[in-house]
Amino acid sequence: MEIGPLHVDATAESISEMDRLGDEIAELSAHLDAATARLLDLIREFDAGGGWNNGFSSCAHWLSCRAGIDMGAARERVRVARALGVLPRLADALARGELSYAKVRALTRVATPETEERLLAVGKAGTACHVEQIVRGWRRVDHLAEARETAHRQKSRALHVYQDVDGMVVVRGRLTPEVGAVLMQALAAARETLYQRARGTGAPAIPAADVPAETPSMAQQQADALGLLAETALRHGIDPGAPGERYQVVVHVDASVLANPEEAGQSVLEGGTHVSAETSRRLACDATRVIMRHDADGRIMEVGARTRTIPPALRRALYHRDGGCRFPGCGVSFGQGHHIRHWANGGPTTLSNLAMLCRRHHRAVHEEGYQVERWPDGELRFTRPDGRPLHNVPLPPAVPDDPVQALRARNEAAGLHLHGRTACPGWQGERLDVGYAIDVLHPRAIGR
Numbered sequence: 001m002e003i004g005p006l007h008v009d010a011t012a013e014s015i016s017e018m019d020r021l022g023d024e025i026a027e028l029s030a031h032l033d034a035a036t037a038r039l040l041d042l043i044r045e046f047d048a049g050g051g052w053n054n055g056f057s058s059c060a061h062w063l064s065c066r067a068g069i070d071m072g073a074a075r076e077r078v079r080v081a082r083a084l085g086v087l088p089r090l091a092d093a094l095a096r097g098e099l100s101y102a103k104v105r106a107l108t109r110v111a112t113p114e115t116e117e118r119l120l121a122v123g124k125a126g127t128a129c130h131v132e133q134i135v136r137g138w139r140r141v142d143h144l145a146e147a148r149e150t151a152h153r154q155k156s157r158a159l160h161v162y163q164d165v166d167g168m169v170v171v172r173g174r175l176t177p178e179v180g181a182v183l184m185q186a187l188a189a190a191r192e193t194l195y196q197r198a199r200g201t202g203a204p205a206i207p208a209a210d211v212p213a214e215t216p217s218m219a220q221q222q223a224d225a226l227g228l229l230a231e232t233a234l235r236h237g238i239d240p241g242a243p244g245e246r247y248q249v250v251v252h253v254d255a256s257v258l259a260n261p262e263e264a265g266q267s268v269l270e271g272g273t274h275v276s277a278e279t280s281r282r283l284a285c286d287a288t289r290v291i292m293r294h295d296a297d298g299r300i301m302e303v304g305a306r307t308r309t310i311p312p313a314l315r316r317a318l319y320h321r322d323g324g325c326r327f328p329g330c331g332v333s334f335g336q337g338h339h340i341r342h343w344a345n346g347g348p349t350t351l352s353n354l355a356m357l358c359r360r361h362h363r364a365v366h367e368e369g370y371q372v373e374r375w376p377d378g379e380l381r382f383t384r385p386d387g388r389p390l391h392n393v394p395l396p397p398a399v400p401d402d403p404v405q406a407l408r409a410r411n412e413a414a415g416l417h418l419h420g421r422t423a424c425p426g427w428q429g430e431r432l433d434v435g436y437a438i439d440v441l442h443p444r445a446i447g448r
């Protein structure tokens with residue numbers, strides 16, 4: 001005799017028992033979907049109000065930490081919650097338990113206020129599988145249109161350099177946004193160098209073309225800056241270098257300010273922008289530093305060697321020990337070394353005085369009033385700006401003894417009368433023709 005799940009003696013009694021069980025599953029699922037709508041409303045409000053912004057880098061991080069769901073699902077919930085804010089019909093169908101969360105999640109990937117009505121009809125008529133297929137087809141049409149635009153932009157990149165009749169060289173072109181951003185940043189840096197040179201304050205890197213006495217126009221400055229870029233590139237070889245070296249920030253800060261932010265003294269970015277003493281302390285916490293001593297008139301007396309605050313071997317040990325940002329609930333896998341007691345205050349650069357923090361949380365600790373300490377047991381303790389502790393593991397929420405009954409009661413109190421067929425699709429078993437469905441539904445597919 002074979003034993004398997006298919007060999008159940010079907011009696012009239014067991015059939016009706018299974019029907020009842022099936023109805024109960026479908027009904028409870030509808031209750032959960034209705035509750036999910038409420039959950040998403042709360043998430044949307046919490047997200048918009050920035051309720052998560054107390055040490056977490058995003059609403060999804062907060063949700064993942066507090067509700068114990070994986071990051072992918074947490075991001076998805078925040079995305080759907082935001083989308084439903086402008087899609088009231090889909091939100092309403094979910095809240096009534098008529099459309100499952102799975103269908104709503106799929107539909108919100110493509111729905112806009114203009115197409116919502118049509119997509120709601122798709123959701124109600126089709127099974128979850130049909131909805132998924134239609135959304136995939138829909139996105140393909142969207143992607144094709146987008147890819148065509150990107151390809152067109154990429155293809156239209158060009159730089160024309162030619163000599164005009166009077167001997168001047170004309171430059172005209174179209175760059176992709178990324179390349180354009182790098183060029184604009186480089187031009188700005190070169191303009192700044194030329195400006196410093198003109199004022200006689202910066203040490204000239206290259207004795208380049210003369211800067212005229214009267215203030216040049218922006219266009220003239222850009223032309224000079226491009227010249228400097230070309231010269232610099234040829235002189236130093238065309239080597240983009242490591243990404244960390246490409247964009248570095250130079251801060252001039254007095255040693256007294258670094259040790260005590262209350263102290264008067266200078267703390268300015270190269271170029272003259274003032275930054276707070278706390279920001280200088282953060283930038284200096286894990287940085288390459290060059291110590292220059294000035295005399296009373298500001299003349300440089302002595303320039304020390306360029307050193308990393310945290311030497312490479314120690315940094316490797318720190319990465320290995322901490323494995324990512326140590327801020328409770330963060331989990332970002334790369335970061336900066338934070339001196340728990342700042343080196344400017346005599347804190348040693350040792351493993352026990354360092355903790356890895358991501359950029360966002362390094363800022364939180366230096367500039368937003370969060371505190372971190374290492375206790376004698378070796379554990380890190382974080383506190384909020386108001387002094388309350390931040391727990392590594394959040395406290396579990398209170399759950400009623402019979403959560404299912406509580407959920408039903410709440411939905412019924414809200415006027416929902418759900419049953420086993422509430423979320424049933426209108427589908428009668430006919431074959432789904434995705435191509436045809438997209439052609440008649442998608443606004444960009446018409447006349448394709």
Ligand SMILES: [Zn+2]
Binds near residue numbers: 282338362
């Ligand atoms: Zn730090």
Ligand SMILES: [Zn+2]
Binds near residue numbers: 327359
């Ligand atoms: Zn972090």
